[in-house]
Amino acid sequence: MLRGVDLELFPGQIVALVGENGAGKSTLLRILVGLETPDLGELRRVERVGYCPQEAALYARLTVREHFRLFGSAVGLSVEQINQAAEELLDQLSFAQYADSVTDELSLGTKAKLNLALALLGEPRLVLLDEPHASFDWDTYLRFWELAKLRRQDGTCIVIVSHRTDDTELCDQVYNLSNGKLGRVS
Ligand SMILES: Nc1ncnc2c1ncn2[C@@H]1O[C@H](COP(=O)(O)OP(=O)(O)OP(=O)(O)O)[C@@H](O)[C@H]1O
Numbered sequence: 001m002l003r004g005v006d007l008e009l010f011p012g013q014i015v016a017l018v019g020e021n022g023a024g025k026s027t028l029l030r031i032l033v034g035l036e037t038p039d040l041g042e043l044r045r046v047e048r049v050g051y052c053p054q055e056a057a058l059y060a061r062l063t064v065r066e067h068f069r070l071f072g073s074a075v076g077l078s079v080e081q082i083n084q085a086a087e088e089l090l091d092q093l094s095f096a097q098y099a100d101s102v103t104d105e106l107s108l109g110t111k112a113k114l115n116l117a118l119a120l121l122g123e124p125r126l127v128l129l130d131e132p133h134a135s136f137d138w139d140t141y142l143r144f145w146e147l148a149k150l151r152r153q154d155g156t157c158i159v160i161v162s163h164r165t166d167d168t169e170l171c172d173q174v175y176n177l178s179n180g181k182l183g184r185v186s
Pocket residue numbers: 001019020021022023024025026027028036054
């Protein structure tokens with residue numbers, strides 16, 4: 001149960017959300033994105049939110065490129081904008097060779113790349129990432145951080161749930177969720 005969560009997010013910030021397994025990190029993100037309703041409290045959201053769920057929410061029978069088309073049109077991008085964003089993300093996260101592969105046949109890490117890329121489509125100003133890189137190889141992990149820093153420069157606010165100490169060192173702020181309460185660590 002979440003008991004006392006007070007979190008203000010600003011443009012150009014990367015914020016880490018840490019806490020032990022079962023602390024409620026994923027639940028908090030689902031509330032922020034509007035997938036769950038809190039029993040009490042107020043939530044003010046001014047922008048569209050990009051959301052990368054902890055478990056990839058993908059369609060087994062669609063290809064990577066078809067996912068970009070589906071999710072891109074859902075956020076109002078034109079075909080040209082979708083194609084351009086897809087090419088960039090396929091390159092930045094190094095999975096262009098799988099663009100026409102059916103999702104069902106992708107490795108766990110490649111599915112995670114697509115899950116993350118879809119959250120970033122259309123350059124949302126607020127991005128909530130729930131352990132997006134848990135199955136990334138080392139090179140992709142570094143690429144992820146390059147991408148996150150680029151988005152930060154453009155004023156995007158990124159919240160990342162992570163258990164990695166190297167992540168918390170790269171973030172601007174770190175919050176710990178414990179016993180339902182959110183506390184600022186750094
Ligand atoms: N809608 C809900 N109503 C009540 N309890 C829930 C609901 N959703 C999740 N929970 C419970 O809340 C707790 C926190 O789950 P959550 O998945 O948010 O933890 P987490 O911090 O993300 O853990 P992990 O590090 O393992 O991903 C769990 O015990 C879960 O069963």
